[in-house]
Amino acid sequence: MLAIRTVPLGPFQTNCVILSCPIDGDCWIVDPGMRPEPAIDRLRGDELVPSRIMLTHGHCDHIAGVDLVKEAFPEAIVCCPEADAAMLPDPDTNLSRPFGMPMRISPADELLRPGRELALGQTSWTVIDTSGHTPGGVTFYCAREKIAIVGDALFSQSIGRTDIPGADHQQLIDSIRKNLLPLPDDTRVIPGHGPETVIGLERATNPYLQ
Numbered sequence: 001m002l003a004i005r006t007v008p009l010g011p012f013q014t015n016c017v018i019l020s021c022p023i024d025g026d027c028w029i030v031d032p033g034m035r036p037e038p039a040i041d042r043l044r045g046d047e048l049v050p051s052r053i054m055l056t057h058g059h060c061d062h063i064a065g066v067d068l069v070k071e072a073f074p075e076a077i078v079c080c081p082e083a084d085a086a087m088l089p090d091p092d093t094n095l096s097r098p099f100g101m102p103m104r105i106s107p108a109d110e111l112l113r114p115g116r117e118l119a120l121g122q123t124s125w126t127v128i129d130t131s132g133h134t135p136g137g138v139t140f141y142c143a144r145e146k147i148a149i150v151g152d153a154l155f156s157q158s159i160g161r162t163d164i165p166g167a168d169h170q171q172l173i174d175s176i177r178k179n180l181l182p183l184p185d186d187t188r189v190i191p192g193h194g195p196e197t198v199i200g201l202e203r204a205t206n207p208y209l210q
Contacts, residue, residue, distance in 0.1 A: 021121025036065025056151025083136025132172020
């Protein structure tokens with residue numbers, strides 16, 4: 001029903017996720033970060049053409065490759081959380097200027113609000129509010145496949161940074177507790193960096209959520 005490939009990209013080893021439905025060939029690429037060429041090569045090698053470029057939030061290490069992926073696959077629709085849309089062309093709020101590499105990414109084609117339902121082939125995905133690391137951060141959740149692509153909201157035994165401009169620690173904690181922890185225990189969590197985890201383990205043992 002669904003194939004999942006994770007390609008760590010760039011110096012921050014951002015987890016770029018390629019989702020595809022083998023039956024009909026529909027495909028998304030999520031968070032194409034810095035130096036996206038390995039992800040583009042993977043798409044071409046697997047003869048996949050993404051219909052959407054999905055962004056969990058607006059930080060540079062998750063959006064840096066958007067324009068290159070769009071150039072490679074012009075028909076792909078760039079989808080960004082509505083509250084983070086202004087970050088794409090702004091090197092201050094997308095945090096690229098502080099790293100000495102100011103980036104201005106083209107505006108998104110489509111803005112996403114929490115609660116939106118999107119179809120990828122025969123799978124249905126819900127946009128979930130996991131703001132706090134950024135003002136509009138979201139998770140892409142497929143209940144049928146028990147998968148949550150959470151960006152930098154939640155990590156294995158950790159959470160996203162909130163000591164950066166635009167972040168709000170209490171908002172992030174509230175978002176995770178309200179919108180992620182109620183998911184089934186065996187929900188597979190694919191974070192923006194590092195190893196995967198599952199909701200049940202994080203609910204029981206994540207020191208930031210106790």
